[in-house]
Amino acid sequence: MTWPEFLSYDLLRGLHIIAVIAWMSGMMYLPRLYAYHTETAPPGSEFDAHFQVWEQKLLRIIINPSMTITWLLGVTLILWHVYAAGQGWAFLGQPWILLKLAVVIFLSGWHGFLAGARKKLAAGQRPKSAKFWRATNELPFLAAVVAVLAVTLQFWAR
Template sequence: MIDFLVAHFNLVRGLHILSVIAFMAGMLYLPRLFVYHTKATPGSEMDETFKVMERRLLRGIINPASIATAVFGLGLILADSAIRGWSFLAEPWMATKLVALVGLYGWHGFLSASRKKFERGENVRSEKFWRITNEIPFVLAIVIVISVTTKFLNH
């Protein structure tokens, strides 16, 4: 299994990046829907349309892509453990990535809980809140991508 992952490291890395693209696309789009959803009167046709769009985006794209990202990412961890030894998990670049991942997956959980609140007509957050927090996943993605691509080395 690990030999297979090592042999196909670049393929798994490509699939990991593709899953990340879908995951991030959804994570950046969902709060935009929330921005407009805050303006819809509960029970209106617009309110119902946003509920459907949010549910499909989360269940159809964000959740499966988050799982695929983690599955391919774990495949890369197993391959890297054979290539570099398990200690790579504690190297600054990987440790930074893991901390940012906790933030990203935590934010995913928060968005998921917020979608359920919108569905029940219980949203208490403002349009401004969603506009500002919309930047969170992108900031975390910058940290994650730059730490893996540079590994904090100068060459």
Template sequence: MILDWLADSYLWTKSLHVISVIAWMAGLFYLPRLFVHHTEQTTPGTEMDGVFQMMERKLLKLIMNPSMIATWLFGLALVLTPGIVDWGSVWPYTKGAGVVAMTWFHMWLAARRKDFIAGDFRLTGRTYRIMNELPTVLMILIVFSVILRF
């Protein structure tokens, strides 16, 4: 019964999954850039520090967390939809690994936000710039996995 419902709502689920992924990726690209400027242009306890913390908190709590959860929920619904995933192929596993790594990156960013709250500015703007490349690499892996189905 639930599998029939998943099959009937496949295109809706897929659409909502893509929308969720786009919102999540926007945050994953933007938050590290905020961290670069937060690190390089402010000091702990200043008014600008507070502005950056507010922006980072809202981005994480209002956009990134809900979109990550929605991405996972709609993605799991797609996985459970009959006939969508060929478990004999490699692509579901590479996509899954990419999504788990993307989730780790999200959690890493959330932990760095807590560092700023604590006044810990130990990581450099360069570190955040380098880490900002990770979601791009993971996105490429995930998209190629799903589209090319290697």
């Protein structure tokens, strides 16, 4: 199998990083919206309806598409390592890539949790406090730091 020339590693990696930035930005902003929504907008109020629109648009227009693009480009980068770089599938067993994949799975789960929370808020439920949302809105950033350092330093790969 030959690798298409226009799909250079640098292009794929750059597009992947851009998609990750958009995904993380949205996932750091959404919990902040939830905090404000929880503490300032009683269920059924006009302000509640505004928050619901903002949260839904953030998920539908920014977070969901950027996660999809991140995953597609990430899988493409894996295939690049396997085929174009000739590393084969064994590189997936290296600690740095396992750590990165664990972070991606965590972030995808957190994304799902945030999407589920939006539905609960839209239904008038407030299962988490504003304090919870403020305390957790930096989780995507911290996870991204781990993933970026794992890839750029390639821990234990040498």
